[in-house]
Amino acid sequence: MVGRFVLLLRGVNVGGHRRVPMVDLRRVLTDLGLSDVQTYIQSGNAVFSSDRGEAELLPVIFIALETEFGFPIVLTLRTAAEWQAMSSPYLAGKQTHVAFLSDPPQPERVLALQSQDFAPDLWTLSGRDLHLHYPNGTQAARLTHALLERRLHVSATVRNWQTVETLKALIG
Numbered sequence: 485m486v487g488r489f490v491l492l493l494r495g496v497n498v499g500g501h502r503r504v505p506m507v508d509l510r511r512v513l514t515d516l517g518l519s520d521v522q523t524y525i526q527s528g529n530a531v532f533s534s535d536r537g538e539a540e541l542l543p544v545i546f547i548a549l550e551t552e553f554g555f556p557i558v559l560t561l562r563t564a565a566e567w568q569a570m571s572s573p574y575l576a577g578k579q580t581h582v583a584f585l586s587d588p589p590q591p592e593r594v595l596a597l598q599s600q601d602f603a604p605d606l607w608t609l610s611g612r613d614l615h616l617h618y619p620n621g622t623q624a625a626r627l628t629h630a631l632l633e634r635r636l637h638v639s640a641t642v643r644n645w646q647t648v649e650t651l652k653a654l655i656g
Contacts, residue, residue, distance in 0.1 A: 488520075491530040492562075506523040509528070509530060518534050519532065519533045576649070605617065614632065629642050
């Protein structure tokens with residue numbers, strides 16, 4: 485059965501480093517036998533169809549991208565169903581983001597994070613996704629990407645709500 489997926493690459497095309505041109509990303513994914521490959525903006529967002537599952541796809545894509553671009557890239561993969569079911573507990577807007585986690589964090593790590601005050605920043609965990617609200621913007625955020633990874637012991641890549649909604653439209 486063919487399914488749709490959303491692939492997120494972490495830390496590419498930031499400040500001219502770790503360059504991954506989207507035309508090359510589409511080519512690599514297509515060469516792997518993935519179909520209907522589309523990308524959105526330069527930050528490493530792709531949508532594709534495949535008859536393979538997440539457990540099979542992630543290592544194959546990881547190796548192909550490392551081979552092509554010469555450096556390892558942290559990847560996050562979600563099914564279309566997971567992506568379409570996503571809703572924000574916060575008002576959707578420029579201050580709303582989602583940290584896509586590689587794995588669900590251990591409950592004791594979540595409890596430890598809950599015990600800390602990051603006001604005015606807010607967060608809500610939903611499975612492997614951490615919904616974030618930064619009322620003062622990301623530049624002033626206290627609950628940073630690096631802090632999340634360090635405290636939860638998982639890899640994370642963050643996208644703003646506009647990107648989440650655009651990718652929802654692409655997976656249709």
